[in-house]
Amino acid sequence: MASDQNGADERVVRVLVADDQPFARFALRMLLDAHPRIQVVAVACNGQEAVQRCQEFHPDVVVMDVRMPESGTGPVTETAGITATRQIMRTQPTIRVLVHSEWDGDPLVVAAMRAGACGYLRKADRDEDRLALIILVVASGASVFTSDNERLRRLFSTAYTAHRESALPLLTPAEREVVNLVASPDEPSNQEIATVLGIAKKTVANRILQAREKLSASDRKELIAMARAAGLGT
Secondary structure: OOEOOOOOEOOOEEEEEEOOOHHHHHHHHHHHHOOOOEEEEEEEOOHHHHHHHHHHHOOOEEEEEOOEEOOOOOOEEOOHHHHHHHHHHHHOOOOEEEEEEOOOOOHHHHHHHHHOOOEEEEHHHOOHHHHHHHHHHHHOOOOEEOOOOHHHHHHHHHHHOOOOOOOOOOOOHHHHHHHHHHOOOOOOOHHHHHHHHOOOHHHHHHHHHHHHHHHOOOOHHHHHHHHHHOOOOO
16 A cells, blocks of 8 residues: 555555446446556446456445346346445445436435445546546545535435434334435425435325324424434434
8 A cells, every 4th residue: 555745545446337338337447447546446237247246356436337237138227236236235335336327316326325325426427537536535435426406415415314323213214214304404395205215205204104103293393303403304
């Protein structure tokens, strides 16, 4: 491991690129290998292969496409990247997963965050300097969410901090996740929360009702006040 004169960490970040498009894999590898602090150690073309390559090469960061085949050369699915992220987090939780998508505001991105991903990158943002910087930031332990959709940015940020087990311990993790969003500054509707979390609107309503009953909150406004007092929604 090399260091500069100030003793800063200059270790090389090991990266795995998972994308079903051959040109995308090639382009990402070329961009990243050009950076002195990044080394692409493996590539994968589907979710199953991404999980296997992580077990073989132990990368620091995985750049994971959201939509790709689950395995082999099968059809592209909307859950392959999310499923792969969840499996990687289950067996190698120290790996940092950075998901990327074709379009801004993709609800599947937030679903991937719930599976354990720590960042989101639009494919349109893949210029060399920006991509390298984001990977280095993610490797350092931070989370990154690039989007022009400010509302979605705030909702993502709130969703990402939902796992505060000491806050409102009477609630289940699923209930706490919903309450965390209910209490966010934008105070999103049930439909907006359902879209962000990738669940049914009715499920959101049920979890809010269960939370209110457990906390003896008379209405949504009181539930929000209790959640914010406990440190959620920020």
